Amino acid sequence: MTDKILFVRLQGMNNLSRQTLTVLENAFRRLEQQVPPPNPTRVKGHVLLRYREQSIEQALIQKLARYISTLHATQLLLNHGFVQEQGILQRTLDELNDDIFFLAIAITNDKITDLHQRYLKAFFAEEFDNPSDPVGSHSDRDIVPRKKIRAYISRIVGGSSNPSRDLAVSEIVSKVYSGFVHAASPHIMELCDGTPPRFHLSGMLGTQRIEGYEYDIWNYYYRGLLSTAAIGKAFGDASLVEALLKYSFKFQEASGRDFGARPPKA
Numbered sequence: 001m002t003d004k005i006l007f008v009r010l011q012g013m014n015n016l017s018r019q020t021l022t023v024l025e026n027a028f029r030r031l032e033q034q035v036p037p038p039n040p041t042r043v044k045g046h047v048l049l050r051y052r053e054q055s056i057e058q059a060l061i062q063k064l065a066r067y068i069s070t071l072h073a074t075q076l077l078l079n080h081g082f083v084q085e086q087g088i089l090q091r092t093l094d095e096l097n098d099d100i101f102f103l104a105i106a107i108t109n110d111k112i113t114d115l116h117q118r119y120l121k122a123f124f125a126e127e128f129d130n131p132s133d134p135v136g137s138h139s140d141r142d143i144v145p146r147k148k149i150r151a152y153i154s155r156i157v158g159g160s161s162n163p164s165r166d167l168a169v170s171e172i173v174s175k176v177y178s179g180f181v182h183a184a185s186p187h188i189m190e191l192c193d194g195t196p197p198r199f200h201l202s203g204m205l206g207t208q209r210i211e212g213y214e215y216d217i218w219n220y221y222y223r224g225l226l227s228t229a230a231i232g233k234a235f236g237d238a239s240l241v242e243a244l245l246k247y248s249f250k251f252q253e254a255s256g257r258d259f260g261a262r263p264p265k266a
Helices: 016-032 056-079 083-108 114-124 146-157 163-181 185-191 209-234 238-255
Strands: 039-043 046-050
Touching: 016 056, 016 209, 016 238, 056 083, 056 114, 056 209, 083 114, 083 146, 083 163, 083 185, 083 209, 114 146, 163 185, 209 238
Parallel strands: none
Antiparallel strands: 039 046
16 A cells, blocks of 8 residues: 555545544554454364464554544444443543553553563453353453553653653543443433433434534544554554654644644744
8 A cells, every 4th residue: 555545635525534534544454464464263162363473563453443443433423412422432542542552652662561561461361261151261351550551651752741740631531531431420411401401312413512522522533643653653664654644734734623733844
């Protein structure tokens, strides 16, 4: 795939979100070809697709696949006014973004540490030792705490004079979206709107809630571009990284958002 094919021009596109998803998917297909593919593997008596090598690069490909798929779903929910459910998926996207940077910067900025090895072991672990006995054979994964993942990212590439505050902000954002995941009362009450107020059970199109979520979703498109570029850098694909960063600057302009990124001077 050439950079010309990867880089979709802004001109003539009616839907920035659709265009950006196309850019992300094209980049994913290019990156996907750079790792050994999954193979039919016998797992506890069943033949399933698995990555035999279980490399950090293959973990990155899987995380990016899930990010792009979830971004599609998030946009679909917004299009139909299901903003509470959008909030749930945005929590998922936050964690996927963390995971991608946690793994990618081990290659580009640091080394694969014991913490990364622990993460990968849990990530690739099978859910059940015996699929015929899911209750008796369920395996508990040694999950790396989210705080440790975010602390590592902040330490390696934070670039802030106050990394503790940056970490605290990340934790607060995560807790805010947890209210959607766990259905806290203040979050549920956002379903109630109108005069007289009523709970909207089939989406909130036409209510005051939509505008804020339309504004918020652009952040996840932009972060998806940066996450994909981080993987490209980890894979040593400099031309892909350059194309993605160039697109991200144009995306910022077209979306009307200021993400703090500035294009390089000519």
